[in-house]
Amino acid sequence: MNIWKPHLGGRSWLGGIAVVAGFFLLNEAFVHGVFGYGLSAYYLRVITLVGISMVLAVSLTLVNGCAGQFSIGHAGFMAVGAYASAAVTHFGGAPFIALLEILPAWPVHTLRLWVSLAVGAAVGGVAGWLVGLPTLRLRGDYLAIVTLGFGEIIRVVLLNIEPTGGALGFTNIAQGPEVPGRSPDQRFALFLEETMFFWVALVATGTILVVGRLAYSSFGRSLAAIRENEIAAAAIGIDTTRAKTTAFVVSAALTGVAGGLYAHYDNYLNPSSFTFLRSVEIVTMIVLGGLGSLSGAIVGAGVLTILPEALRDLTRLFPPSVTAAAPFLASLPDYRMVLYALLLVGLMIARPQGLYGRREWPWLARLFLTRDGEKGVG
Amino acid sequence: MSEAGHRVVDAPSLLTAENLVVTYGAIEALHGVSLTVRKGEVVTLIGANGAGKTTTLKTIVGLLRPKYGRVIFDGVDVTGRPTHEIVGRGVALAPEGRGIFPDMTVLENLELGAYRQPDRIQFRRDLEQVCTLFPRVKERLKQRAGTLSGGEQQMVAIGRALMSRPSLLLLDEPSLGLAPLVTQTIFDALSELNRAGLTILLVEQNAHLALARSHRGYVLETGRLVMSGDANALAQDARVREAYLGQ
Numbered sequence: 001m002n003i004w005k006p007h008l009g010g011r012s013w014l015g016g017i018a019v020v021a022g023f024f025l026l027n028e029a030f031v032h033g034v035f036g037y038g039l040s041a042y043y044l045r046v047i048t049l050v051g052i053s054m055v056l057a058v059s060l061t062l063v064n065g066c067a068g069q070f071s072i073g074h075a076g077f078m079a080v081g082a083y084a085s086a087a088v089t090h091f092g093g094a095p096f097i098a099l100l101e102i103l104p105a106w107p108v109h110t111l112r113l114w115v116s117l118a119v120g121a122a123v124g125g126v127a128g129w130l131v132g133l134p135t136l137r138l139r140g141d142y143l144a145i146v147t148l149g150f151g152e153i154i155r156v157v158l159l160n161i162e163p164t165g166g167a168l169g170f171t172n173i174a175q176g177p178e179v180p181g182r183s184p185d186q187r188f189a190l191f192l193e194e195t196m197f198f199w200v201a202l203v204a205t206g207t208i209l210v211v212g213r214l215a216y217s218s219f220g221r222s223l224a225a226i227r228e229n230e231i232a233a234a235a236i237g238i239d240t241t242r243a244k245t246t247a248f249v250v251s252a253a254l255t256g257v258a259g260g261l262y263a264h265y266d267n268y269l270n271p272s273s274f275t276f277l278r279s280v281e282i283v284t285m286i287v288l289g290g291l292g293s294l295s296g297a298i299v300g301a302g303v304l305t306i307l308p309e310a311l312r313d314l315t316r317l318f319p320p321s322v323t324a325a326a327p328f329l330a331s332l333p334d335y336r337m338v339l340y341a342l343l344l345v346g347l348m349i350a351r352p353q354g355l356y357g358r359r360e361w362p363w364l365a366r367l368f369l370t371r372d373g374e375k376g377v378g
Numbered sequence: 379m380s381e382a383g384h385r386v387v388d389a390p391s392l393l394t395a396e397n398l399v400v401t402y403g404a405i406e407a408l409h410g411v412s413l414t415v416r417k418g419e420v421v422t423l424i425g426a427n428g429a430g431k432t433t434t435l436k437t438i439v440g441l442l443r444p445k446y447g448r449v450i451f452d453g454v455d456v457t458g459r460p461t462h463e464i465v466g467r468g469v470a471l472a473p474e475g476r477g478i479f480p481d482m483t484v485l486e487n488l489e490l491g492a493y494r495q496p497d498r499i500q501f502r503r504d505l506e507q508v509c510t511l512f513p514r515v516k517e518r519l520k521q522r523a524g525t526l527s528g529g530e531q532q533m534v535a536i537g538r539a540l541m542s543r544p545s546l547l548l549l550d551e552p553s554l555g556l557a558p559l560v561t562q563t564i565f566d567a568l569s570e571l572n573r574a575g576l577t578i579l580l581v582e583q584n585a586h587l588a589l590a591r592s593h594r595g596y597v598l599e600t601g602r603l604v605m606s607g608d609a610n611a612l613a614q615d616a617r618v619r620e621a622y623l624g625q
Contacts, residue, residue: 218493225479225490232477232535234441237465237494237542358481 019205027198044197046309051200052261053301055207057285058294059254064283065292066215067247068227069136073147074255075278076154077124079271081256083164085120086173086263089113089188091163093176097185109191113199117260124256125249127154132248137241139230151279158271169270173263189267196265203261207254209367212294214250216368223247227292288347290354295361300354307343311336389416392546392577393438393469398447400430400437407433409601410447415546420568420578422588422609424622425598431581432474434598435548438579439471440464451546466494470544472535474551474581480524484515487523487534491541501541508537511567529560536567546577553584565591585622589613597622 030039030047039047056078063071089112096112127150135146164170172178174189214220222243225233234240263269285304289296314332323330332339347355393415400408408430415421425431436442438449440461448457456464465471470491479487488508492501509516512533518526523534532552539547549568553561561584569591572578582588589595595612597605605612612618 221486221490222493224482225493228479228481229473229477231441231473232479233490234461235439235465235471235473235477236491236538237462239460239462241460 020202023198023201023205026201027195030197031194046306048197048200048265050302050305051197051204052258052265053282053285053305054204054298055200055258055261056255056282057289057297057301058204058207058211059251059258060282061286061292061294061297062211062214062223062247062251062254065286065297066220066227067223067244069244069248070141070144071147071248071251072144072276072279072283073131073149073151074251074282075274075276076147076151077127077252077255078259078262078278079151079154079158079274080127080259081120081124081253082259082263082269082274083158083170084123084256085116085260086170086269087164088119089116089264090170090173090176092116093185093188096188100187105187105191109188109195112188113192113264116264117203117257120256120260120263121253122256124259125253127256128249128252129245132245132252136244136248148276148279151274151276155271155274158274164269167271169268170263171268173267173269175267192264192267196261200261200265203257207257208294208298208364210250210254212364212368214247215294216365219243219246284344286354288344288354290356290358292358293354293356293360295359295364296354296356299356308336308340311339314339389418391415392417392419392452393579394448394450395434395438396448396450398434398437398449399445400433400442401445406445407601408437408444411598411601411603412447413596413603413606415577415579417545417577418572418575419594420572420580420592422580422582422585422592422595423598424582424585424588424595424612424618426621427583428600429598430601431598432550433601435471435550435579435581438464439469439548465542465544468543468545469548470539470542470546471548472532472539472550472552475554476528476531476535478523478526478531478534478538480522482523483520484523484526484534485519487538488515488519488541491538494542500543504541504543508540511540511570512537527560529556529564532556532560532564533567536564540571544576546579547571549578549580551581551583553582553587561587583622585618586613 030044032038056074060071060074063069092115093112096108099108099111131146131150132143135142158164159167172184172189174192175184175186178184215223222233222238225236225238226240226243230240262273281304285300286297287300288303289298289300314336318329391414393413395411395413398408398411399406411430411434413421413423413434423431423434433442437444438451440456440459440463443458448455450456451464451467451469454467456467479490482490488505489501492504495501495504509519514530515533515537518530523531526534536547536549536552539549552564552568556564565587568578568580580588580592589609589612592609594607595609596603597612597618605615605618
């Protein structure tokens with residue numbers, strides 16, 4: 001299993017460069033506008049959050065979709081990754097600020113972000129390993145119980161850690177700790193503000209590629225076997241504990257990266273962002289999209305992030321004369337979460353297998369298949 | 379009368395279970411089961427529901443850990459080793475209720491049977507052999523395994539087990555829920571595999587058929603072995619006939 005080996009022919013690196021350049025140009029267009037037409041900060045925010053949601057949903061797919069395990073505590077891994085990477089940025093800024101004196105700004109800022117994200121991934125992965133190793137040895141619903149507990153424990157612990165703000169939240173992450181008598185260094189914060197869409201898009205694409213390559217490898221097959229019949233999977237020689245743990249650790253690490261992106265995007269963290277509801281939201285994304293389908297996870301992340309926002313704008317659907325005649329229409333946005341819930345219920349009744357079931361967009365699946373067109377075996 | 383024919387009394391033992399005690403929580407399911415399977419043999423474990431037949435198989439293949447006792451396969455003590463390691467040593471299990479992967483195609487099921495087989499050429503050869511053994515499987519390679527009939531699913535389960543090139547095949551009730559004719563087909567295939575050199579340990583409720591196709595048998599009753607011996611002799615035994623053959 002070599003998930004890094006590109007199977008898109010010899011020119012896959014060209015495609016890679018094109019994608020990176022595309023994201024860069026999009027970022028420039030979104031942030032600075034083109035010919036005077038820009039994207040409002042609000043829409044840019046929604047789009048960026050969609051990207052972070054995609055990272056969350058796609059990485060959860062590896063555990064809940066591919067391996068058929070049930071984690072309902074991924075907000076916990078997101079929180080761990082978010083706080084760890086935010087702490088590195090916040091408290092470990094000094095060497096990078098020193099580097100700014102001798103190097104151009106953007107490589108230093110880029111390096112700083114990636115170091116922080118890498119720490120978020122590592123801490124998320126280690127947390128996943130610690131949670132997964134004892135529970136994934138067992139079959140059944142233990143993982144759900146333990147991850148649920150883990151998520152809550154992490155949140156309560158974060159509420160009580162003073163250096164990262166506790167219940168007040170972790171503020172001015174990119175500026176670093178306040179030093180009396182000196183104004184905070186805003187350079188990294190400004191860099192993040194102007195480039196986060198680019199980084200989120202890049203990480204989301206990378207996550208989709210990594211999870212897709214894993215899902216379509218022999219490793220992914222062994223996860224599918226575990227999902228369909230764990231005893232039979234063991235009986236054909238799959239080390240089920242190891243496969244499940246690997247999937248779980250990879251998923252937790254990627255979720256940690258998503259947390260890191262979230263921390264750097266908002267420049268602020270609060271433990272209340274990582275409640276059980278957050279975990280459920282991620283699960284809902286992949287169930288709505290179709291458990292086990294990456295395309296579904298991508299669409300689910302988009303729908304569930306955009307829908308609550310789109311419902312805010314409901315009154316715009318009606319001209320003023322109509323809202324004047326029927327005032328309750330004007331208050332529709334107040335009921336947006338009710339509508340949101342009803343839409344979800346309706347969708348699950350109409351398509352219980354999710355929007356995509358287990359299917360993928362053919363162009364996406366093609367990225368993951370091995371060169372001879374077979375899903376890797378053995 | 380055993381159709382498998384030749385006697386293998388003198389062959390060295392391939393699998394030895396010594397005094398296995400297995401518990402589910404506080405309940406003891408096996409109270410000290412010892413059995414031996416020699417190279418080239420077909421051995422049947424018969425017994426009523428709840429006698430501990432499946433538990434014995436699961437313990438041998440490492441899905442359950444015995445409280446006491448040892449499992450020795452091919453001269454190596456594999457007691458308490460993880461299942462994938464025991465399978466890697468050459469034991470294959472076709473689990474109870476067939477245990478196929480229903481949402482995958484038949485071919486994918488067989489491919490997964492070769493999970494530990496890195497050699498693609500060998501894989502093709504093994505696939506060819508399974509297809510020859512079960513022509514029905516060959517017809518349905520592209521079909522979703524869950525849509526197959528019970529007999530076909532059993533064939534897939536056995537075929538998948540064979541794909542790992544085992545030296546010992548464990549079968550948990552291959553006749554379960556199958557029509558008599560299909561059961562015959564499956565047992566014919568098992569006899570053929572045995573003639574080709576495969577050692578088989580079989581768990582069955584269909585004692586009549588199983589004993590007819592085996593060299594030796596063990597009778598398990600509520601977690602204890604109560605009888606053992608030559609399959610013919612067991613099939614003639616008055617107590618066995620009464621309890622398991624309905625005669």
